[in-house]
Amino acid sequence: MSLTQTMMLSPQQWSLNDFSRTRPNEYCQRQCRGCREICELLRWGEVQRRRDSAYQGSSPSRIMHSNYLELDLCAGVSGCDTCRIIRRAFLLEQITGGDAERLEYPTNQWPICAVLRLASSGDSQLLLAIKSPHATLFSAAVQLSDEPRPVLRDATRGGAGLRSDLGELCRVIHDCHNNHECSSRYRWSRRNPTWLLKILPDHHAQLTEGPATPVDYVVLSYSWGDPATMPAAEWAKIKSAGTKTINGRPVPERLRRFSTWELPETMQDAIAVTAALGFSYIWIDNICIPKGTNWDTEAARMHEVYGNAAFTLVASSSSKATDNLLHDRLAWTHRNKACKLRGMWLQNTQMPLDQVRLQSPVSQRAWTLQEERLSPRTLYWSGQRWYWSCAERQVVELGDMECQPSTGESITRSCPQRFLELCRTGDEHQLHDEWLDIVEAYTPRDLVAAKDRFLAIAGLAVRFYNAKADNGGAMITEEYLAGLWKDNFARHLAWSVESAANAGQSLQHIAPSWSWMSLPLQVNTRTKHAFKQSEHFQFVSVVHIDTPHHHHTGSPTDTDSEKVMVANFVNRGQAVEERGRDVKVVQVQGRFRRFIAGNGREVSWRSIEWKRGSRLSFDFGAFPDEHIYARNKADGRIMSRDAHSGEVVGQLDYLAPSDDHHPVPLDDGRPKTRPTPAVLDGEEKALVCLELGESAMLLLMPSRKPGYPDSYTRVGVAIGYGNRKGFFYGCETRRVYLC
Template identity: 60%
Template sequence: MSPPTTLKHRDSLSWGSFLIERFQQTTTKHDDLCHAVTNEYCQKQCNGCNKIADLLRWGEAKRRKSPTFEGCSEPHTMHNSYRELTHCAKASGCETCRVIRRAFLLEQITGQDVARLEHIDDQWPIQVVLSLHAHGDSLLFTCRPLHNAPFTATIALDRTPRQYDHNLTRGGARLLTSFDELRQLIEDCHQHHECSSRYRWSRRNPTWLLEIGDSNLVRLVRGPRHLVQYVVLSYSWGDPAEMPSAEWARIKGAGTKTKNGVPVDERLNPFFASELPETMQDAIQIAKLLGFKYMWIDNVCIPKGTNWDTEAGLMHEVYGNAAFTLVASSSTKATDHMLQQRKAWSYRSKAVKLRGQWLHNTEMSLDKVRTESPVARRAWTLQEERLSPRVLYWTGQRWHWSCAERQVAELSQLGHRLCAAEKEGRRSPQLFLELCHTGDGEQLHEEWLDIVQAYTPRDLVEPRDRFLAIAGLAVRFYSSKAEGGGSFITEEYLAGLWRDNFARHLSWSVATAADSTHNLQHIAPSWSWASLPLRVETRTKHAFRPSKHFKFISVVHELVDPAIAAVSLTRIGGDEGINRARAAEERGRGVKIVEVEGRFRRFVLNEAINADWDSLEWNRGGRTGFNFSSFPGQHLFSRNRSSGRIISKDAHSGEIVGQLDYLTPSDRQDAISLTPFVPYGSEKEIMCLELGELAMLLLVRSSDYEDGHAEVYRRVGVATGYSSRKGFFYGCETKRVRLG
């Protein structure tokens, strides 16, 4: 849709303003969607909400014909823009529009999202669909801006009014956060839950803390000898490519400078918190209002010149010993405010009824807050969350609290203790700590794979921090295995994977082949997910049964500090065990070549022909498959050049579909200089190593390593779940293979 020619002489008027003005000029009181009257429930109801009533009539008719009917209506336009909806809620007093407006706002995690929703130049009609389902009926609202992802909102429908845990009308609007309830919640956790006794790592404080004083003053102090109650901030620095250079310089400049290895006097003496970026300022204010005297912020409390590798290995202590971790989910960058007016609570909450149905705002799940906030795009914040016994997520409209025993959303119905069934069905941020505490080895490995899957799509300012950003998680994992009471352990950290379940960890795959030009194989070996480029989506979860033929033999080559290599990793005990766990993590970063044993064969037979992918793949009704009828009795292979999927099929057997890690560059010169991919025409050079009963590693011979006469292979992909070809490795030799 483009602006009409009549807009050319209206330079001072934006396109969004023009649309609203034109609408107001052409509508009459009869078709004005904002015109409201009192309905049968003594509530204000506008013409736009009459459209919703029409949908409810449609639903009633469907249910009269078939009580078990499930489906969705056609979309109806109930308001011409979000700004019109807001105007109706305010000026017309339409109760239903107020509930819908709140639903849109509660779906926005950051303040920037709210600003985008309200932007006058990006206003488009709000459409509503009635969804009828056995598990519950709902109204689904959508507003689709021209250049951005659509805004959505959901209203649940019920025949009975819902009982709220909070009287949302008491005290009027909740535009500013009330800290009384939150303070009581945190205190209750500290006094009555087992979070501290179960998950606190030690009684040590971080090396440096911010001491919060009066009159907006703070100062950097050494962590006291006795453990103090401090708050940790987890936040996103922001993307330097998306902000002015001066703004990024201000964020970086918040770091503490040192002189002769000691923080400068400007930080050791009291200074105004307002000198720090806005997210840090507000986090300090929140901690103070909740009664805490100390705070830890990475950029401020790790002085420049500090051994970064050492500090990264201590993150399990920094976060594990904190009173709680404050996650700035509302901030897209460090210069965004956390404390702001929360527009979702502009109006008193009332029970709203429409054609016999009560309308209820649905709750945003904690999982959505965790995975869709800007913090979730930063690699460092993953371990910050999963190493924290208590987490407070601060979004633009409300806060969410999570500890091992309770999850609460402000002004909601979620304020109840979790029963066992709820814990099983809901993924807790503290699950990693719980498994480390119980020592459930099998589940702990599965949780590590979940960590990998959540970690690889995230971004790092410095790619060299690939291992450092999860070092605390690795130390915690190793310690949980090493503190079982035995004198000797076999577990070993291997470039982001673990020895005790090495075949399972090797079977990760990419969602689609990555750009090989940005690989990190200078940081990690090809068989490690850490060698992938940043921001690559991976798949680590699939049914896996280990092969009895696969064995891990040894680490062949590693690049590691001799002082670390000298530490024995077999005998564990006391504080010495903590040091060994850190040494195990540091040593694991440098592993480059390992030797394994398993059944080994070619992936594609020499006599196979190359078939066109499009001639084999079919797609019907969302289902995909392959048709080999044009190639009877022939060995063949095929490759999808856009996704990296690859097929190998022997003449009279089922097919195997694999996933290559990297695309082949279109520039042939790149194809000569870069190594992680399989050039076109080289598919028959791919070898495969059996990992599990239905899992194999795809490999090619490597010339990157000089290792005498031993063959070293690099990983190029993986294949899993090939149930139509279970006997692929039958009769094949078992071979020792070195992976680099």
């Protein structure tokens, strides 16, 4: 039966298409009818290899089971060894416990398709997918090998509970604390958090002040969830778990012994895991930062809270705080056993740590980025297995991962501890690269409250600054400027959006236009590209800081700087971060010119776009001797070309509003302060540009901010205009205000 015919069957008809009848094969293994479909794929692969030993390609698709429930039944009742491996492959691809349960949903019962992929190296892989008529719902892979590989040790099986070999995990943690340099390298101070949750017997706990001497405590990193997508009662439960205060002190109910059953499920299970691993203290933000506490101050101390912890427990298996952290580990229901078909050994693969890090629900929340990057040791708890990562080793439950002890070499970029390692070594160039990587990872994430945009990254900013000031009381030139850094300001200004954002969601009431902090939440950005600063660009000064608790109206005075530099080392970075989040106006100097010629003519994007397969370019044959410009209304790209010259393509930060409204001119003909961060239709000729690097420029619109003549608002950027390297030749150098 073809794939199309099978997918047209109803769920009631699938049972007639019985793939689960088993019989022993030549290796004395139970083999179902569905396995014979896989054998047909292997036979196809043998034919290709005989014709060409370096053949590379994929086989036609074959159906090996009608749906996942049939596969599950075949693995459990029929005892088919191949189906047990394929079932486990699907389960191991599910990061959360809820994702694993989704495999059994009635609406997800569609055919399981198999494809054999051959690589020119000789490797082969079985690619599996559960496909509805409209989409691929689940996918997995099984590795094929000519030689047998060691069979994974069996995980502890059973019903509810931890269902994990915690003895193995305890040994990994013990090995790190006793034999690695993680603590001596990355511990920030000897100070405990202000408040800790002390774990008591019989599912009880008690909020206590952090002891005067260091104690081993675990930190929980988790997602509260999105209140817009969960029942009101669940959000109320999460909020009510917060510790209330009376006269600045936690309420007596929390300072006394209380039941952990009162807390949301993720917190309950995190406390259980922490206790089972032999630790007596845990720090959970919602409980250990009492309501009424100065949240700004606590947020800036996160580098200390996470840096001093025994490890950070990342709740990768839950989507929100009311989900369980602990789930039935369905992947390990059946005993691990070697499996062979047509001379090929089948082996489950390990999900890479980066996939767990970057695709779990917890990674979609803004607060959790700094929690991970500030943690010297991290335990990722997914639905089917745990992962451990420290600066010297990465381990997955039931076997080591590819990343082995570093033997003194620099840590690879995929390692979560790279930021801390660079802070320790003080490599300034790589540290700025890492900050730009942090920006790219941060901007797509979501926040419950957009006003927390600065606070959710404050700990990273404090740690970054102190890494550059680690020579004690020495004066340094670095300043934190609304998410950017002064010592490499031109490069930090050259961020761009992947596609223009909705101007109506701009956060320019929180941050200035030149900072990526002013973008809407959940916008993908690009920060890393070849960059060489223009010799004409110069950062001049911070001009305006808009804050209720800092009253600077210009650049800091020598006295101000001295006060900052003689402050306690731990608090110095915090003071710099608090000041930096309130910077609104800066003055810079660079070469300056119009982006579009005054007599430029607008043409449609479609009239100049040139496509040949996957190759995209421009065709100016219809306009050889004209100054022209064009704007792509779908993604915000804008192109300017002078006659007989190369083109420059920029990326606008925002799409033009659909209900365009133009600014009302003042008496002198100048526009008022811009009512929108977008370039409105018809305003393109007002665009000017400021050179940042040899092939990077800011796109600006006049701001006319009161009190700041020659002030401009950022509206976009142009990067990599190799067709027009001389764009700024002979242009004037000006000092302008960026607002």
